[in-house]
Amino acid sequence: MCLAYPGKIEKIEGDQAVADFDGMKKTVNISLVSDAEVGDHVIVHAGFAVQKLTKEDAWAVLETYEAGRKFKK
Numbered sequence: 001m002c003l004a005y006p007g008k009i010e011k012i013e014g015d016q017a018v019a020d021f022d023g024m025k026k027t028v029n030i031s032l033v034s035d036a037e038v039g040d041h042v043i044v045h046a047g048f049a050v051q052k053l054t055k056e057d058a059w060a061v062l063e064t065y066e067a068g069r070k071f072k073k
Contacts, residue, residue, distance in 0.1 A: 028042070041053040
């Protein structure tokens, strides 16, 4: 199963961005989301930002993942 995870863009250099994933910083490719800006929330799969999200949608995804983790236990 493949999952995409939401992160918040903190810095952009060309088609690369640093995104914050709940405190963990990762470099992601933003070439698929050409209008991405610092402060935007994006969903990332395999190192590529694939879609912009609202802050509310990003939190909803995180809450769904957390509920799934609790259910699995």
